[in-house]
Amino acid sequence: MKINGKHYRTIWPDNNNPKIIKIIDQRHLPHKFIIEELKTVADFTAAIKEMHVRGAGLIGATAGFAMYCAAISAPKNNFSSFIKNAAQNLIQTRPTATNLAWAVRRQLKAMTKEEDIDEKIKISFKTAQKTADEDASFCRRIGEHGLDIIKEISKRKKGEPVNILTHCNAGWLAFVDYGSATAPIYAAHNNGINVHVWVDETRPWLQGAKLTCWELAQEKVNHTLIADNTGGHLMQHNMVDMVITGTDRTTYTGDVANKIGTYLKALAAFDNNIPFYVALPSSTFDWHIKDGIKEIPIEERSGSEVNYIKGITADNKLEEICISPADSRAANFAFDVTPSRLITGLITERGVVRANKEAILNLYPEHQQ
Amino acid sequence: MKINGKHYRTIWPDNNNPKIIKIIDQRHLPHKFIIEELKTVADFTAAIKEMHVRGAGLIGATAGFAMYCAAISAPKNNFSSFIKNAAQNLIQTRPTATNLAWAVRRQLKAMTKEEDIDEKIKISFKTAQKTADEDASFCRRIGEHGLDIIKEISKRKKGEPVNILTHCNAGWLAFVDYGSATAPIYAAHNNGINVHVWVDETRPWLQGAKLTCWELAQEKVNHTLIADNTGGHLMQHNMVDMVITGTDRTTYTGDVANKIGTYLKALAAFDNNIPFYVALPSSTFDWHIKDGIKEIPIEERSGSEVNYIKGITADNKLEEICISPADSRAANFAFDVTPSRLITGLITERGVVRANKEAILNLYPEHQQ
Numbered sequence: 133m134k135i136n137g138k139h140y141r142t143i144w145p146d147n148n149n150p151k152i153i154k155i156i157d158q159r160h161l162p163h164k165f166i167i168e169e170l171k172t173v174a175d176f177t178a179a180i181k182e183m184h185v186r187g188a189g190l191i192g193a194t195a196g197f198a199m200y201c202a203a204i205s206a207p208k209n210n211f212s213s214f215i216k217n218a219a220q221n222l223i224q225t226r227p228t229a230t231n232l233a234w235a236v237r238r239q240l241k242a243m244t245k246e247e248d249i250d251e252k253i254k255i256s257f258k259t260a261q262k263t264a265d266e267d268a269s270f271c272r273r274i275g276e277h278g279l280d281i282i283k284e285i286s287k288r289k290k291g292e293p294v295n296i297l298t299h300c301n302a303g304w305l306a307f308v309d310y311g312s313a314t315a316p317i318y319a320a321h322n323n324g325i326n327v328h329v330w331v332d333e334t335r336p337w338l339q340g341a342k343l344t345c346w347e348l349a350q351e352k353v354n355h356t357l358i359a360d361n362t363g364g365h366l367m368q369h370n371m372v373d374m375v376i377t378g379t380d381r382t383t384y385t386g387d388v389a390n391k392i393g394t395y396l397k398a399l400a401a402f403d404n405n406i407p408f409y410v411a412l413p414s415s416t417f418d419w420h421i422k423d424g425i426k427e428i429p430i431e432e433r434s435g436s437e438v439n440y441i442k443g444i445t446a447d448n449k450l451e452e453i454c455i456s457p458a459d460s461r462a463a464n465f466a467f468d469v470t471p472s473r474l475i476t477g478l479i480t481e482r483g484v485v486r487a488n489k490e491a492i493l494n495l496y497p498e499h500q501q
Numbered sequence: 502m503k504i505n506g507k508h509y510r511t512i513w514p515d516n517n518n519p520k521i522i523k524i525i526d527q528r529h530l531p532h533k534f535i536i537e538e539l540k541t542v543a544d545f546t547a548a549i550k551e552m553h554v555r556g557a558g559l560i561g562a563t564a565g566f567a568m569y570c571a572a573i574s575a576p577k578n579n580f581s582s583f584i585k586n587a588a589q590n591l592i593q594t595r596p597t598a599t600n601l602a603w604a605v606r607r608q609l610k611a612m613t614k615e616e617d618i619d620e621k622i623k624i625s626f627k628t629a630q631k632t633a634d635e636d637a638s639f640c641r642r643i644g645e646h647g648l649d650i651i652k653e654i655s656k657r658k659k660g661e662p663v664n665i666l667t668h669c670n671a672g673w674l675a676f677v678d679y680g681s682a683t684a685p686i687y688a689a690h691n692n693g694i695n696v697h698v699w700v701d702e703t704r705p706w707l708q709g710a711k712l713t714c715w716e717l718a719q720e721k722v723n724h725t726l727i728a729d730n731t732g733g734h735l736m737q738h739n740m741v742d743m744v745i746t747g748t749d750r751t752t753y754t755g756d757v758a759n760k761i762g763t764y765l766k767a768l769a770a771f772d773n774n775i776p777f778y779v780a781l782p783s784s785t786f787d788w789h790i791k792d793g794i795k796e797i798p799i800e801e802r803s804g805s806e807v808n809y810i811k812g813i814t815a816d817n818k819l820e821e822i823c824i825s826p827a828d829s830r831a832a833n834f835a836f837d838v839t840p841s842r843l844i845t846g847l848i849t850e851r852g853v854v855r856a857n858k859e860a861i862l863n864l865y866p867e868h869q870q
Contacts, residue, residue, distance in 0.1 A: 162826040331829075333807065335704060335728040338824050341808075345829040357831040359704040359807055360729050361762025365837035368764070368794055393730025395737070399768040425737055438702065438728055439710075441810055443822030451822055453812030455707050457531040460700075460714040462726040468734035 133304040133311075133318070135165065135350055141308050142190050143197060143264060150257070151204055153197045157184045158305060162346035163444045173202050173218050180232070181225040183337070187306020188380050188416050189267040192231030195222050196263035199239035203256040211249055215240070227429045228389055228467045230381040230418050235263050264308045270413035270481035271310035278316020278376065278411060278479045279323065285373050286325045293354070294320070295373045297330040297363055300391035301343040302378020302411065312411035313376040314347065316479065321353050329355040330366060334391060336437045336464060360393050364400040375401050375408045376479070382410065382417050384499065386472030386487030387424025392465055398474040407476040410487070414480060417492070419499045424469040435462030502673040502680075502687070504534065504719055510677050511559050512566060512633060519626070520573055522566045526553045527674060531715035532813045542571050542587050549601070550594040552706070556675020557749050557785050558636040561600030564591050565632035568608035572625040580618055584609070596798045597758055597836045599750040600784050604632050633677045639782035639850035640679035647685020647745065647780060647848045648692065654742050655694045662723070663689070664742045666699040666732055669760035670712035671747020671780065681780035682745040683716065685848065690722050698724040699735060703760060705806045705833060729762050733769040744770050744777045745848070751779065751786055753868065755841030755856030756793025761834055767843040776845040779856070783849060786861070788868045793838040804831030 133140065146152040146169070157168040159182070168184060170176050176198035179185050185194050202218035203211075219236045226232055242259040243252040285294045300306075302313035310318065320327045329348055334340035341357055348355040358366070366372050375397055381389040388394070388410050401408040421427045439462050442452045456462070475487035485491045493500050502509065515521040515538070526537040528551070537553060539545050545567035548554050554563050571587035572580075588605045595601055611628040612621040654663045669675075671682035679687065689696050698717055703709035710726055717724040727735070735741050744766055750758040757763070757779050770777040790796045808831050811821045825831070844856035854860045862869050 330832075333704065333824070335702065335730060341825040341829075345825050349826050349829060355829065357804070357807055357825050357829050359761065359833070361704060361760070361765065361837075362832070362834055364764040364768070365761060365799065365834050368837070391730070392728065392734060395733040396730065396765040396769055399733070399772055400765055403768055430734065435726070438726055441812065441822065441824065443810065443824040445820055445822055451814055451820055453810065453814055453820055453822055455702070455810065455812040456710040456714050456726050457718050460710075460718060460724065460726050463699075463731070464728070465731055465734050468730075468737070 133309060133347070133351060141264070141268065142185065142305055143193050143308060153201065155179060155185050155194065156305070158186060158343060159184055162342055163450060170197070170201065173198060173205055176201055177221055177225055180222070186339070187301060188229060188231045188378060189271065189307030189312065189413060190305070191226060191229045192235040192415055193264040193267050193308050195232050195235040196239060196260035198222055199236060200256040200260040203243065203253045208249055211252070215243065226431060228380050228431045231415050234415050238263065267307050267413060267415070268309035271307050271312055271315045273481040274312055274411050274413065274479050275310055275315030275319035277483050278409070279319040281374070281409065281484065282316055282320040282325060282327065289373070291326060293326045293328040295328050295330060295371055297332070297366065297372045297375045297397065298344065299332040299340065299377045299394050299397055300334045301339040303344050303347040305343050305347055306378060312378045312413065315411065316376060317353060318351060321351065327353065329353060330363065330372060331355050331357050332360045332363065332393070333357060334393065335360055338441070339391070363397050367400050367404040367406050372406055375406060377410055379410050379412050379416055380467060381428055382412055382478065383421045383424045383428070384417060384419050384492050385422050385424070385489045386475060386478070386492060388470045388475060388487070389424060389428045389467050390470065392468050395468045395470045398470040402474045408474060409477050409479055410475055411479040414482070414496060417496070425471060428469055430468070431466040433464045433466050435464050437464050438462035502678060502716070502720060510633070510637065511554065511674055512562050512677060522570065524548060524554050524563065525674070527555060527712060528553055531711055532819060539570065542567060542574055545570055546590055546594055549591070555708070556670060557598060557600045557747060558640065558676030558681065558782060559674070560595060560598045561604040561784055562633040562636050562677050564601050564604040565608060565629035567591055568605060569625040569629040572612065572622045577618055580621070584612065595800060597749050597800045599787050603784050607632065636676050636782060636784070637678035640676050640681055640684045642850040643681055643780050643782065643848050644679055644684030644688035646852050647778070648688040650743070650778065650853065651685055651689040651694060651696065658742070660695055662695045662697040664697050664699060664740055666701070666735065666741045666744045666766065667713065668701040668709065668746045668763050668766055669703045670708040672713050672716040674712045674716055675747060681747040681782065684780065685745060686722060687720060690720065696722065698722060699732065699741060700724050700726050701729045701732065701762070702726060703762065704729055707810070708760070732766050736769045736773040736775050741775055744775060746779055748779050748781050748785055749836060750797055751781055751847065752790045752793045752797070753786060753788050753861050754791050754793070754858045755844060755847065755861060757839045757844060757856070758793060758797045758836050759839065761837050764837045764839045767839040771843045777843060778846050778848055779844055780848040783851070783865060786865070794840060797838055799837070800835040802833045802835050804833050806833050807831035
């Protein structure tokens, strides 16, 4: 997608030295656009853990390149155990995200196929690039499938704006390009369909206010920022035509782990008969977990992300403020799980499917067994 | 309730000059404790509109004293029309709050009973004080009735902490004393019951983070601050035993207007079989409106309350920061309406009652007709 008119992905190898991987350090958006160079495995681990990069697909793509970085950093006499150790550390950085473990395991498998260390390094670079490219192309296809749904609503509304609510950032900043939840929105916008997006600010980290608003503004998509509390009221009053969110892990039974608060929006959509869609590439499915609420591990982050908020002052200075009594303890669960019964459909790169085991396995028969 | 060990109400006439009304300017809490003097009708209007004071009961009590201020400010030769004008301006400051119109009308009615202007002034002072005193005593009684519910849960949990989730601030800062939603919590705490409160931060204005946390800390009640997105996850995982919120207007049919986001918590409580209570003095009932969702006017405030957040920097300076792209428009609906079907019970000064017309009118037979 474009930033000030120039095309960017969220992660890419440096043109002159592909051993250096470049990312957009998302902690500074929307106030500052900073490109960071990742050179060591520690750089990658910190970038994922401290959320310089975040979002299902981008975490996966970053983990792919991190394993390539591990391969070029590993001592030749201790290659395997270095790689195994790096893989373990990476997987532990964000426990809820499936794409992370998926991308790391894909690299381990690819490298196992080669005997020679130089070949292992080569295949790990190819695999990292393939993971990133696939992510972008899957998101593009999610956009095409989601577009059909939006078209339908637009037709029914006779060209009146289609009001889409989204939570968190499942935009192109959360993937390598296009985004998952935003891909249908961008596709609709580029097809001349009148869309308007309600953007949940998404406390505590404010991915909606900081990232989704910024993305949509760059692409000139009409949008309105709202507090996370607002969606229910909008839905009661016919101001939302559909909800699209992303997901960090979806079980093969259709339960969806996504940014904390998604479940509340799904309840409100269900209560008001509003379609609730979740957009995801197949890399986000967990083919092993049956009961999302009981079994998906939910990351707990520091409470200080609730007590303290970063933003920009009137004199353009990045500043952090405390919004509560300094000694009030805060809890910070990063995700929740929306049960499949509340979900209208999953928008995948292979098409739109109902959120249940039969339908999902029918679309992905290679995971039957 | 107590601040640093000293008893305060949220509004009181100055000891030496009762024509001066004192309030706590809540915009500066929890960072600074500032007492403001209200001397003119314009002072009162600004204090309500700009949220120096807020919350159902306190808005009502402030409106009561505002009408007294209008009475002492009115020119003798134009008394009635001055008072009528002041009443109209006051009612328009916060359209959703019932207590506001209720307190103003109570004053108009009281003053009509007297012929002489000096007598009108006297009765208006008495009425303002009565409104404030009743508010405090009603809240105390709400506490007693709510205490029974908490006791019951505590007994069932064999003394394990009773986890109560609350949204916004329906604490003593929202009333003259005790609070509505917090009154049962304080009563339980003072009765030695082990309670723990999940405090929704309550964006955009952050009444939970700023006011409820501060109140609970002052009274040494165990609490944890959470993002508004969190309650659903907690409820799915058995970490909430009951919800208690306040309300700005409740229809005689049991629909509850309260701070935006209340509806989402009610949906989650209902979905997880967790009791959802709303605490209110009778002054918050609207005896005319039947369908809360269709008929209660919802205040829209400036979007800048979403884009900008105030707090305190590391060097103890009050600062305002922007959290979004500066040009992203925001919408700011201040309240939503929770339909009666999602509410377990209303805790009033006369007892706990189901949220339906029959039960409510049975408890308040004087409003049958």
